[in-house]
Amino acid sequence: MxxxxxxxxxxxxxxxxxxxxxxxxxxxxxxxxxxxxxxxxxxxxxxxxxxxxxxxxxxxxxxxxxxxxxxxxxxxxxxxxxxxxxxxxxxxxxxxxxxxxxxxxxxxxxxxxxxxxxxxxxxxxxxxxxxxxxxxxxxxxxHSKSFPHLQSLMLKQVAVKDKELGIFSSGKVHMEVTVDRTAYAPGETAVVVAKINNNSSSDMTPKVRLSQAIVYTASGRTKHENSTVNKMAGQNIGAHSEKEVRWAVKIPTHQEPTIKNCDIISVEYFLKVYLDISFAFDPEVTFRVMIIPPSLASASRPAVSGPGWASHNSDFHPAAASAPHYHPSPHRYSGDQAYSVTPPSYPANPSSHAGPPAMNPAPMVWGFNPERSSYGSPFLHSSSSSVLHPPPNPQAFQPPAPAFSPHPSAPSAPPESHPAPSAPSYDPPPYMSATNFLSQSDEPPPAYSLIFPSSTNDESRETK
Known part of the structure; x- marks a missing residue:
């Protein structure tokens, strides 16, 4: 045993x-x-x-x-x-x-x-x-994480090819090809779009091929090994015609990743789009693509804040885009993106209450609400108490004169007896920016006698 x-x-x-x-x-x-x-x-x-x-x-x-x-x-x-x-x-x-x-x-x-x-x-x-x-x-x-400039690998690739045909054909072929990005994880799909202008006398068939190239190195010698991973063909394009062709090239689930950081083994991938023309050299464009681990592919994509939000090219500041009180809306804003905001509720006299913490400095746009106003103004005019009005301008108001006192020596009323004037409702011109009036002080306005001295003393001097 x-x-x-x-x-x-x-x-x-x-x-x-x-x-x-x-x-x-x-x-x-x-x-x-x-x-x-x-x-x-x-x-x-x-x-x-x-x-x-x-x-x-x-x-x-x-x-x-x-x-x-x-x-x-x-x-x-x-x-x-x-x-x-x-x-x-x-x-x-x-x-x-x-x-x-x-x-x-x-x-x-x-x-x-x-x-x-x-x-x-x-x-x-x-x-x-x-x-x-x-x-x-x-x-x-x-799975190696050594893929430099990973974010740039998520940008699309564009290539243009022009070719003059001769001998058995005449004319010119123009081809513009776009690939949605450079890096893919196994199991993902590469989207390829080719716009072809066949201004020649020959018919042609657009084709796409994803190939793998392996190079082994030892003792100063190299051994090459090439294979086709996936290939697809489009519909025939007749002479003197134009067509846009789209392919969805599937990356196999167990495909080996790109290897560029090994001295004796390298693995690369190429996406070739070409036009198959009889009795002619095929015009082609070739893109270098990379196969990366799934964890890197998911981490390199831009985050989405919600079901109604676009990606990183949003017009909103990231901090504002993540605010919980924004909701999608069928109404459009710049960049063809949908946003809507419900204005908060404030009392009629905002200066007599302490304001909340300072608002986010990111630009905020009030969306159009057909139930409250027929205008797309940043500040909506409505009789509802939930509508946000613009802040008052202290120099644009004249506070009411106090009641005349027959005794000049009588003390004036304390400042607390004169409440601050309420803000009127109006729609400011579009060129005026919204002022953050929530950060104003909650101190009461100064006494009227301090701003406009009483004219009683003046009259008594004239009488004397």
Whole structure:
């Protein structure tokens, strides 16, 4: 009966895909089951990342092997330290925990091709004297995050091609092609639009092809491997006619990612749109596209604040766009986007109450509300108490004169006896900007006698 019954190594997944990237921590456990007391010389678990290529060429009667290898990292953790005195394990199941932090340096994604591979692996190894080593391993799927200028890869690509036809055909062909972006995750769809002006005497068929190009490098030699991932054809375009063709090019779910940060293996993708013309050189345009991990694709897209909001090209400040009191509306605003705002309710005398905190400095536009006013003014005029009116201008009002007192020496009424004048309702001209009157002070207006001195003293001087 063998002394070792089983040896397994497992790790805890960080996400649904079970993938790891630069800087992630791998945690797991190694389980060893022994049937009888076992003397162990050393017992450790390690994680490593390697790239290797190998292919053979024939020259005459001789075969030449070209190979290369790159090691990105190797980390080891001893579960039982190596020593001159062996450690005896009792029968039973022994569980050991481990933890590794992957280096944060740029490393390529996992890959497996015809002539090379990039492999990341966990391995547990048990060594005994005069016995064959017992090993167990577990492959790790590694997705690189080293894609510089990721946001720019989400912008569309445009290319134009003009070609004169000759010999068997005459005329000119004009083709303008647009691809919605550069980077895609496996399972996504590339949208390709081609506007074709066939001002020639030949018929032609528009076609699109997504291809993969792999280059293996070793000992100064290279090995190229090209394959077609997806291809589609459009309807025939007759002579002297125009047509717009649209394709939805599907990226396979398990497609290998783009690899540009490995010295011995590179993986690239190209999207070629061309016109198939009989007895002529096909005019074509080629776009470089990238396959990136799904986590990077979702993180690089602009966030959407709600079901009725547009993307990052909104006319609203990000802080204002996230305010909870904005709601979608069928009415349109600049940029063909829908917005609507319900004005808050304030008392008739805003200056006699403390104002709320300062409003967001982002520009705010009051949307048109047909139930309150027939005008699209920023401040709606209505008899409803919920309508926001413009602030009063202190210099535009004359407060009412106080009641005449027959005794000049009588003290004037305190300022609190004269309430602040209420603001009239009016619609300001469009060129006037809205004033943030909520930030005004809540102090009462000054006494009338301080602004306009009493004329009683003047009359008494004239009488004398």
């Amino acid at each position: 063998p002394a070792i019954k089983s040896l397994t190594v497992l790790y805890d997944a960080l996400n649904e895909e079970g993938t790891f990237s630069e800087g992630d921590t791998i945690r797991g456990k190694v389980t060893l089951a022994v049937e009888k007391p076992t003397a162990v010389q050393s017992f450790f678990v390690k994680v490593k990342g390697d790239a290797q290529v190998r292919w053979t060429t024939r020259s005459g009667n001789h075969n030449h092997t070209h190979s290369a290898r790159c090691r990105y990292f190797k980390l080891k953790h001893f579960l039982i330290a190596e020593s001159a005195n062996e450690t005896v394990l009792p029968p039973g199941v022994h569980v050991y925990n481990f933890s590794f932090t992957i280096p944060s340096t740029s490393m390529p994604s996992s890959f497996k091709g015809t002539h090379g591979k990039i492999l990341y692996m966990l391995e547990a190894k048990l060594s005994r004297s005069w016995k064959v080593d017992k090993t167990a391993d577990k492959i790790i799927i590694f």
